[in-house]
Amino acid sequence: MLGRQILGSVLKVAMSTGADFAEVYEEDLLSNVISLNNNLIDSIVSGRNYGIGIRVIKGINSIYAYTNENSYSALIQVAQKVADAISEIKLEGIDINLNERMNENIHPILFMPQSYDTKKKIEIVKKAYQAAKSFDSQITQSTVSLADSEKEILIANSDGLYTKDRRAVVRIMITAIGSKNGENQIGYEAPGRLMGYEMFETIDVEELARKASLTAITMLNAKNCPAGVMPVAIENGFGGVIFHEACGHSLEATSVAKGNSVFAGKLGQQIASSKVTAIDDGTIKNAWGSINIDDEGMKSQKNLLIENGILKSYMVDKLNGIRMDSKPTGSARRQSYKFAPTSRMTNTYIDNGNDKNEDIISSINDGLYAKKMGGGSVNPITGEFNFSVQEGYLVKNGKITEPVRGASLIGKGSEVLMDIDMVGNNLEYGTGMCGSISGSIRVNVGQPLIRVSKMTVGGR
Amino acid sequence: MEILNFGKKVIEKSIEAGFKESEIFYKKASSMSLSGFNKNIDSYKIDTTLGVGFRGIYNGKLGVSFTEMIDDESIDFLIQSAKDNSIYIENMDKEFIFNEKCEYKKLSEIENEDIDLKDKKNKLLELEKLILDNDNRITKVAGISYGNIEGEIFILNSYGIELSHKYKYHFFSGNAVCKDGENKRNGGHYDIKKYYNELDIEKLANKIAEKTVENIGAIDIKTKKYKIVLQNDAASSLLSTFSGIFSGELARKGLTLLKDKVGETIAADCVNIIDDPLLEEGFDSMPFDFEGVPTYRKSIVQDGKLLTLIHNLKTANYFGVKTTGNALRSGHESGMSVCFFNCFIENGNLKLEELMEKVSDGLLITSLSGLHAGANTISGDFSIAASGFIIKDGKKSTPIEQVTIASNFFDVLKSIELIANDLEHKSSIESPSLYIGELSVASKI
Numbered sequence: 012m013l014g015r016q017i018l019g020s021v022l023k024v025a026m027s028t029g030a031d032f033a034e035v036y037e038e039d040l041l042s043n044v045i046s047l048n049n050n051l052i053d054s055i056v057s058g059r060n061y062g063i064g065i066r067v068i069k070g071i072n073s074i075y076a077y078t079n080e081n082s083y084s085a086l087i088q089v090a091q092k093v094a095d096a097i098s099e100i101k102l103e104g105i106d107i108n109l110n111e112r113m114n115e116n117i118h119p120i121l122f123m124p125q126s127y128d129t130k131k132k133i134e135i136v137k138k139a140y141q142a143a144k145s146f147d148s149q150i151t152q153s154t155v156s157l158a159d160s161e162k163e164i165l166i167a168n169s170d171g172l173y174t175k176d177r178r179a180v181v182r183i184m185i186t187a188i189g190s191k192n193g194e195n196q197i198g199y200e201a202p203g204r205l206m207g208y209e210m211f212e213t214i215d216v217e218e219l220a221r222k223a224s225l226t227a228i229t230m231l232n233a234k235n236c237p238a239g240v241m242p243v244a245i246e247n248g249f250g251g252v253i254f255h256e257a258c259g260h261s262l263e264a265t266s267v268a269k270g271n272s273v274f275a276g277k278l279g280q281q282i283a284s285s286k287v288t289a290i291d292d293g294t295i296k297n298a299w300g301s302i303n304i305d306d307e308g309m310k311s312q313k314n315l316l317i318e319n320g321i322l323k324s325y326m327v328d329k330l331n332g333i334r335m336d337s338k339p340t341g342s343a344r345r346q347s348y349k350f351a352p353t354s355r356m357t358n359t360y361i362d363n364g365n366d367k368n369e370d371i372i373s374s375i376n377d378g379l380y381a382k383k384m385g386g387g388s389v390n391p392i393t394g395e396f397n398f399s400v401q402e403g404y405l406v407k408n409g410k411i412t413e414p415v416r417g418a419s420l421i422g423k424g425s426e427v428l429m430d431i432d433m434v435g436n437n438l439e440y441g442t443g444m445c446g447s448i449s450g451s452i453r454v455n456v457g458q459p460l461i462r463v464s465k466m467t468v469g470g471r
Numbered sequence: 472m473e474i475l476n477f478g479k480k481v482i483e484k485s486i487e488a489g490f491k492e493s494e495i496f497y498k499k500a501s502s503m504s505l506s507g508f509n510k511n512i513d514s515y516k517i518d519t520t521l522g523v524g525f526r527g528i529y530n531g532k533l534g535v536s537f538t539e540m541i542d543d544e545s546i547d548f549l550i551q552s553a554k555d556n557s558i559y560i561e562n563m564d565k566e567f568i569f570n571e572k573c574e575y576k577k578l579s580e581i582e583n584e585d586i587d588l589k590d591k592k593n594k595l596l597e598l599e600k601l602i603l604d605n606d607n608r609i610t611k612v613a614g615i616s617y618g619n620i621e622g623e624i625f626i627l628n629s630y631g632i633e634l635s636h637k638y639k640y641h642f643f644s645g646n647a648v649c650k651d652g653e654n655k656r657n658g659g660h661y662d663i664k665k666y667y668n669e670l671d672i673e674k675l676a677n678k679i680a681e682k683t684v685e686n687i688g689a690i691d692i693k694t695k696k697y698k699i700v701l702q703n704d705a706a707s708s709l710l711s712t713f714s715g716i717f718s719g720e721l722a723r724k725g726l727t728l729l730k731d732k733v734g735e736t737i738a739a740d741c742v743n744i745i746d747d748p749l750l751e752e753g754f755d756s757m758p759f760d761f762e763g764v765p766t767y768r769k770s771i772v773q774d775g776k777l778l779t780l781i782h783n784l785k786t787a788n789y790f791g792v793k794t795t796g797n798a799l800r801s802g803h804e805s806g807m808s809v810c811f812f813n814c815f816i817e818n819g820n821l822k823l824e825e826l827m828e829k830v831s832d833g834l835l836i837t838s839l840s841g842l843h844a845g846a847n848t849i850s851g852d853f854s855i856a857a858s859g860f861i862i863k864d865g866k867k868s869t870p871i872e873q874v875t876i877a878s879n880f881f882d883v884l885k886s887i888e889l890i891a892n893d894l895e896h897k898s899s900i901e902s903p904s905l906y907i908g909e910l911s912v913a914s915k916i
Binding site: 045051054056057062071074077078130194195197239385387397 | 539555855
């Protein structure tokens, strides 16, 4: 990684036309993806991504440039380009003194992915496949992918910060396909961690593979979900995608700062039912969405977003914080050096509540139990969101009855938050990839079983 | 080190290291983008980037690796990683590196344009002003951007194939907000062209403003079945989401229901789907695919019958057919797959207005969201959010609040009854407006 001397000179050039702040972000990533199909290893791709991004801020304006070349001359050239874009005026350059700050590794890594035996990786993949495929004769296919990476990052800025971080990430993606009468249905599980291969000592891959197959079989034999407005119980884990889409994105300074969020200007106001307390916490040990430091070099922290329905905090990055006159919250993230950072989520969840899970189900006369959610999306300006239900069941007279397929849920963030009227006590997290203007990043969503008093359910 | 030399060195050394045949793909690109907000250009991004992908066949098995670092160490990294990986491959479907001498069609070269950065900044701010001035109900412009991308793709292999292809385009986009009582509505649009001087910001500003205010007064409609017309943008996004069903690669893996359906009727007989990699107006047109195979225009579906899946050398061999020249590496980081270059449902004979008249009463869906989550290529099922307008007495009328529509794409293909003539070429997968029969629609009431 680049040294303090070179970076000091680069930052000096970047600041030489009167910028308020300059930052260099260097990233070196080694990754591997193993794919298995029909019990045979189908492909293994390994590679290296490498690049440097230079950012400059003046007032509320920013310039960002990136390159793969890390020679002194190439970097000075980019720094000059960026400085010239801010202003044509050349000033007396100020020396930047960089001090290295070490970071406590709150997410311990044991078995680094790059040196972990490929044979052992393949064993894990095959275990998952066998468990999924042998679950039931209606499971005709299963595909498994195992992706891992080691990323080293370095951040240096004109405030004198010089800091590094090393991230190891592993994720296995299991898809089970059930077929009957020329129709296919799928089940999917994709656990991941900010951790090395010791991850597989903490999860039961075969159990998860069986879960995926069970979903596929259940949906294969399910009827179409009816369409309509009804109470919905959303199970824990990936069910947290409801909060992520309905609320989370609209609390990122990325849209709040320019007044483009439906929750802009609402600090201190009630934006959710008093049963809702929601948190974004990048410090959860080894969780899929976790970070030691964010991509501006700030230590990760636990951010209380909503407390008993009252909006307490947004997620803020440096640049949008300047616009909003707010302190950054350790939320600046980017997919890679190809993106400037902006405020994003980490592990975002609705905290446990006081309701009993049995009571949540028994309270529903005619509704839907969304056991497993798929992904979704939101328009932060209007708050309109949508998401898909991967595995759903009808609820009649307080009891879970038959499985239904093809359900989706839509609504407005501001409304659905107010309609969460029961919050259970079995908080769990689910992994996902979140896309926005600073690229695709790993995030966790989470919640206990919750009840939404009414939602629009799309079906056939 | 210069990248072409780097690529040649890698191939040379890989043969020395025991690879029987090998191939290098690399892409060099530079881009620039501007964003504006509130009469100010608040962000400017510039970049140059490159990526190199290696594929080599060692002992009959394929090794794949990539890098973004161009130095001596990386030559060894590429070769060693690919070699190490190849050992563990178990699937014995034959792999290929293309070794035929071919003629390639020539696509028009994009001429140079010298545009001042100041001109671009001014035009972007003018776009914002034009949107605001267009309609006094518009309260703000949420964002405006300009971008241009210029790149070059190279393919070299150990059989002496050395091909390159340049591409370039510019775009403007914008998103505006208006008030509708207690609610906010927004609308956005973009314009993409090969030449900067062809971009029309006045037309774009009008379209953005129109798409923003036309949602004012949106009402909730009853949950039930409706006749659905998918407007061209919405139809294109649905087709794009399900385009994988035609993939020879997914078929090889048993992940598409069309695997054994070549020769069968899979769509209504008015449906014709073409893939034309040589389309002049296409932004993704290329005279060769990513293996170096010459590309050509082909019928995928004709009069509703599936004529072919799309293939690369490996998938074609698996099915005992010839490659269709659709090999794609979606980036230096991926292995070889397949993709459409310019896929489209052919125009019908009706204007959209005429099509709506024939439908008489139903819904005109103008945009779809949640496609990445609510649609599944393996099953064909989709249940997604949609917005649009009521069609009343054959005319586009009141806008509707967000609803969901649900069905199965394989059923939709068979239920296409009418096709309009409003096909546009803005991306690699396009459709004209379609009337697809009745679908279940869920709403608040």
